[in-house]
Amino acid sequence: MIQKLRGPKFPSLFAGKSFIKNLLNRGFLANGYKAATSSGVSKLAPTRDERLFLVLSIFIGVISGLLVVSFNIAIEWIKILTLGSAPHAGQYRLIFVPALGGILAAVLVYFFPGSRGSGVNQTKAALYVYNGYISFRTVIGKFIISSIAIGTGHSLGPEDPSLQIGAGVASIIARKFGMSRQRLRVFAPIGAAAGLAAAFNAPISAILFVIEEVIGQWSAAVLGSIVLAAISSVVVERRFLGAAPIFSIPTVTFRNTRELFAYAVLGIFGGLFAVAFSRALGYLRVRLRALPRWTQFTQPAAAGLLVGLIGYFGFFQVMGRGYGSIDQAMHGEFAWKFLLALAVLKLVATTLSYSSGTPGGMFAPTLFIGAMLGAGVGSFEKLFFPHLTGTVGSYALVGMGVLFAGFLRVPLTSVFMVLEVGGNYGIIVPVILANTIAYLIARSLQPVPIFEMFARQDGLELPSLEEQREEIPLHIEDALEPLSVPIVQGREPISAVSAAVAQTSASAILVQIHDGTWYAMTADELTGAAAARTPETPIEQALKPDRLPTLFPDLPLDNALPYFPRWPVIPIINRASRGTLEGIVTLSTILKRYQSE
Amino acid sequence: MAVFELRTPLSPEERAEKRKLILRDTIALATILVITAVLAILTYLLFASFTHHREVLAQRWKANGERAMRLGKPDNAVQALRSALNYAPGRRDIEIELAMALAADNRPLEATAYFNSLLETEPGNGLIHLQLARLAASDNKPSDAEEHYQRALDGTWEGDGYVRRREVRLELARYLISQKNYPRAQAELRTAAGNAPKNPDLQMKIAGMMEQAQDPTDALTIYRDQARLRNAPLQALLGAGRTAYSLGHITVARESLLRAIRHRDFSSLPDSEQQAIRQMYAISNRILDLYPDPDLTVRARAGRIQTNAKTARARLTACVANPSAAAKLAPLQAQWQQLPPLTLRALERNPQLEQTTMALVYSTEKQTAQVCGAPTGDDAILLKLAQAPQAVQD
Numbered sequence: 001m002i003q004k005l006r007g008p009k010f011p012s013l014f015a016g017k018s019f020i021k022n023l024l025n026r027g028f029l030a031n032g033y034k035a036a037t038s039s040g041v042s043k044l045a046p047t048r049d050e051r052l053f054l055v056l057s058i059f060i061g062v063i064s065g066l067l068v069v070s071f072n073i074a075i076e077w078i079k080i081l082t083l084g085s086a087p088h089a090g091q092y093r094l095i096f097v098p099a100l101g102g103i104l105a106a107v108l109v110y111f112f113p114g115s116r117g118s119g120v121n122q123t124k125a126a127l128y129v130y131n132g133y134i135s136f137r138t139v140i141g142k143f144i145i146s147s148i149a150i151g152t153g154h155s156l157g158p159e160d161p162s163l164q165i166g167a168g169v170a171s172i173i174a175r176k177f178g179m180s181r182q183r184l185r186v187f188a189p190i191g192a193a194a195g196l197a198a199a200f201n202a203p204i205s206a207i208l209f210v211i212e213e214v215i216g217q218w219s220a221a222v223l224g225s226i227v228l229a230a231i232s233s234v235v236v237e238r239r240f241l242g243a244a245p246i247f248s249i250p251t252v253t254f255r256n257t258r259e260l261f262a263y264a265v266l267g268i269f270g271g272l273f274a275v276a277f278s279r280a281l282g283y284l285r286v287r288l289r290a291l292p293r294w295t296q297f298t299q300p301a302a303a304g305l306l307v308g309l310i311g312y313f314g315f316f317q318v319m320g321r322g323y324g325s326i327d328q329a330m331h332g333e334f335a336w337k338f339l340l341a342l343a344v345l346k347l348v349a350t351t352l353s354y355s356s357g358t359p360g361g362m363f364a365p366t367l368f369i370g371a372m373l374g375a376g377v378g379s380f381e382k383l384f385f386p387h388l389t390g391t392v393g394s395y396a397l398v399g400m401g402v403l404f405a406g407f408l409r410v411p412l413t414s415v416f417m418v419l420e421v422g423g424n425y426g427i428i429v430p431v432i433l434a435n436t437i438a439y440l441i442a443r444s445l446q447p448v449p450i451f452e453m454f455a456r457q458d459g460l461e462l463p464s465l466e467e468q469r470e471e472i473p474l475h476i477e478d479a480l481e482p483l484s485v486p487i488v489q490g491r492e493p494i495s496a497v498s499a500a501v502a503q504t505s506a507s508a509i510l511v512q513i514h515d516g517t518w519y520a521m522t523a524d525e526l527t528g529a530a531a532a533r534t535p536e537t538p539i540e541q542a543l544k545p546d547r548l549p550t551l552f553p554d555l556p557l558d559n560a561l562p563y564f565p566r567w568p569v570i571p572i573i574n575r576a577s578r579g580t581l582e583g584i585v586t587l588s589t590i591l592k593r594y595q596s597e
Numbered sequence: 598m599a600v601f602e603l604r605t606p607l608s609p610e611e612r613a614e615k616r617k618l619i620l621r622d623t624i625a626l627a628t629i630l631v632i633t634a635v636l637a638i639l640t641y642l643l644f645a646s647f648t649h650h651r652e653v654l655a656q657r658w659k660a661n662g663e664r665a666m667r668l669g670k671p672d673n674a675v676q677a678l679r680s681a682l683n684y685a686p687g688r689r690d691i692e693i694e695l696a697m698a699l700a701a702d703n704r705p706l707e708a709t710a711y712f713n714s715l716l717e718t719e720p721g722n723g724l725i726h727l728q729l730a731r732l733a734a735s736d737n738k739p740s741d742a743e744e745h746y747q748r749a750l751d752g753t754w755e756g757d758g759y760v761r762r763r764e765v766r767l768e769l770a771r772y773l774i775s776q777k778n779y780p781r782a783q784a785e786l787r788t789a790a791g792n793a794p795k796n797p798d799l800q801m802k803i804a805g806m807m808e809q810a811q812d813p814t815d816a817l818t819i820y821r822d823q824a825r826l827r828n829a830p831l832q833a834l835l836g837a838g839r840t841a842y843s844l845g846h847i848t849v850a851r852e853s854l855l856r857a858i859r860h861r862d863f864s865s866l867p868d869s870e871q872q873a874i875r876q877m878y879a880i881s882n883r884i885l886d887l888y889p890d891p892d893l894t895v896r897a898r899a900g901r902i903q904t905n906a907k908t909a910r911a912r913l914t915a916c917v918a919n920p921s922a923a924a925k926l927a928p929l930q931a932q933w934q935q936l937p938p939l940t941l942r943a944l945e946r947n948p949q950l951e952q953t954t955m956a957l958v959y960s961t962e963k964q965t966a967q968v969c970g971a972p973t974g975d976d977a978i979l980l981k982l983a984q985a986p987q988a989v990q991d
Contacts, residue, residue, distance in 0.1 A: 251718060331711055392710060
């Protein structure tokens with residue numbers, strides 16, 4: 001495990017062995033102790049964890065919401081204090097403030113090593129590698145360093161850090177309550193959903209993102225808690241920041257079906273931009289990390305300097321999270337050439353900031369690029385095809401979803417994000433069309449999703465959630481074979497059963513008990529029963545007390561495995577008629593079915 | 598939670614453990630509650646301070662933007678108002694000011710797009726429609742401009758909507774006049790005049806616009822109403838004189854012009870204007886001197902007709918000296934030749950002859966003006982009289 005965590009190239013990500021030692025000293029041992037006692041707890045109060053789970057979800061949501069509100073205020077305040085209340089091109093401070101912010105971030109990252117990165121992969125790592133452990137120190141570090149980096153103008157966003165802050169809050173609370181290891185692991189995604197929901201002011205999108213990207217599968221066990229936490233955090237966030245979406249969305253319209261062509265073009269551009277963005281990040285991040293270790297202290301400053309220069313020379317909109325500029329683009333305040341220039345320069349600026357190791361997220365830059373691209377296409381359409389009726393805001397909104405689908409590779413979240421943020425189902429057709437095109441292009445040109453690429457670069461082997469999502473799980477019906485063993489009634493005498501078995505030379509028989517349950521009897525068991533009892537004895541009196549499980553053809557194939565080798569065969573029951581058998585499964589047929597996959 | 602499960606078959610030691618667990622969970626929940634409350638208070642304080650700071654910044658940048666607009670620096674205003682909007686997102690007044698600044702900064706496309714976006718969220722906003730109308734007007738899109746002006750009239754307005762709508766209507770009328778769409782401009786001005794209070798300045802403004810919209814009749818009605826007031830404004834008297842004169846209501850024109858010339862503010866007018874007014878007054882007097890007023894004695898009227906006939910005949914004789922004109926005016930000459938001798942006695946006894954003679958006088962002045970150019974002297978007066986002879990005494 002330590003070897004995995006260290007990774008071959010990037011020992012610094014989680015600070016290698018020393019970090020693991022710290023981890024063990026600070027958290028794992030304590031959790032191990034608690035895990036050891038959790039069996040006692042389950043005996044004393046069997047439903048304690050389950051009930052606490054829901055109550056704590058609400059606390060996690062509320063605390064995450066409060067922290068995310070403070071986080072956003074901190075970013076904004078730092079921005080005002082350092083870049084001024086109205087930064088504009090030509091100000092010298094635009095050059096040196098991001099560089100100073102980079103230096104400060106680099107120094108602080110030394111003290112808070114867990115704060116590096118966007119926060120999404122770190123949360124996934126907590127879920128899959130560290131049993132849900134995210135330290136308090138990481139949460140504090142993420143809060144401080146990300147707010148400094150984003151506030152001083154680095155081209156990064158607050159959403160992914162918010163996600164990690166929420167996950168950290170959940171992890172801390174779960175640990176303090178001595179939850180079982182299994183519970184501890186699922187708390188991180190609950191907090192992640194809460195953090196992201198508060199950052200986005202869009203609970204449905206946050207829930208879907210966590211399910212789609214962090215957990216990777218629908219899990220009824222945590223869905224309720226995720227929803228509770230996300231809703232709680234959004235309620236808190238709205239109490240402070242208001243119910244309005246994070247962007248001031250103009251009325252979005254879709255009246256003319258001919259515009260689908262324009263949206264398709266947007267999907268193509270979005271897919272290509274997503275690929276370019278992924279490749280730029282994948283290329284530069286590896287090369288910067290391959291440089292000598294001391295340069296890692298200067299890289300954020302250098303990135304800040306370059307981003308600042310972009311801002312100084314007329315494109316200050318690319319600095320920071322860029323929500324204001326997204327609003328302006330949505331309201332058609334920029335010409336299409338300027339919009340496309342902003343999209344390209346934001347891509348460059350974010351690649352520099354993120355690859356330099358400066359903590360911060362990629363959601364906001366993704367949305368920024370998408371909005372600029374969409375507004376650019378929309379403005380172009382308005383200019384050259386004025387008879388079409390789509391507003392620039394509609395295109396910007398769809399553009400955000402397009403980049404989300406293509407770059408972050410979360411197609412479902414991208415659709416709901418646009419609908420939730422836009423508050424209008426009228427553009428669902430263009431959204432689905434453009435997002436699907438972008439997703440397919442991005443996937444065919446860049447097979448490895450961005451978060452998976454980062455994980456691999458960091459030496460982590462996190463599960464590929466995109467593949468998981470698309471896996472078709474095997475069901476019992478896939479290993480079903482026709483009935484090949486005799487079926488006898490439980491009231492039949494042992495002699496008759498023995499005669500029937502002797503005729504077929506079967507190795508087992510299925511006995512239907514009078515109460516409707518089933519028993520699979522081996523030939524050896526039958527021989528033993530025949531020797532021990534009189535021939536007239538009903539066969540069901542010779543059976544052991546346990547009974548075959550009730551399995552149906554549509555259940556996952558895995559469900560059958562725990563019952564082997566206790567039972568030689570398992571009958572598969574028809575859901576509509578429990579007395580009717582669909583067939584049987586055996587261990588050998590199940591294994592053959594898995595091997596054939 | 599553990600607290601609900603005390604009645605389980607547990608050993609005494611286990612019960613003690615369970616109590617400890619319940620106590621620990623209760624303390625932990627209480628602690629987390631306290632932490633949440635403290636965090637909420639801190640966040641609230643931070644948020645309150647931050648909100649106040651944002652409001653201050655928004656107000657400061659808004660004021661900067663407005664100042665820049667007043668100083669005629671719309672580019673600075675755009676920047677300042679954008680900053681203001683960053684700190685007060687969704688503030689409609691700032692958004693509209695920003696769009697207006699964009700328009701003033703000669704960025705009609707951006708301004709139009711911005712206003713259209715605003716309009717989508719508030720489709721009935723009169724002010725936004727007005728701004729879009731102005732942008733369309735400056736972009737030479739008359740149909741869009743008229744449509745937005747009309748929607749501005751029908752739209753909602755903050756504050757005194759009655760006054761704002763009237764201003765929009767007058768602006769629409771001005772625009773229609775500039776487009777030479779006089780019939781529609783006249784209709785809008787009539788509506789404005791009908792709804793306007795009896796404010797002299799406003800009434801005078803509407804009357805002036807009616808004159809521009811080639812509607813001197815309605816303008817004269819307003820001017821005369823204002824001229825009847827005690828201490829009637831000079832402009833009302835001048836307007837009444839001017840419009841009455843143009844309509845041929847010479848009696849009214851002379852009376853109004855005389856009052857205007859005697860008005861205490863008349864001397865403050867530029868000399869050229871004074872001169873023009875005096876000349877108009879003199880012409881009016883002369884017209885009335887030549888006009889065969891039915892209220893005159895029969896002899897006096899016959900004398901005026903005789904004089905006018907002489908003047909017109911002289912004009913005709915001078916004009917037909919030119920051979921090309923003679924051919925054109927031959928039928929007119931024939932009409933004159935068919936007339937009996939125009940003695941005073943004949944005119945006094947024959948009212949039909951009076952009418953025929955004056956009709957021939959008017960016809961002669963009109964035709965000779967067309968063939969031989971604009972007349973001067975009494976011919977010019979008679980030509981003026983010929984435009985609307987029945988209106989002189991209206």
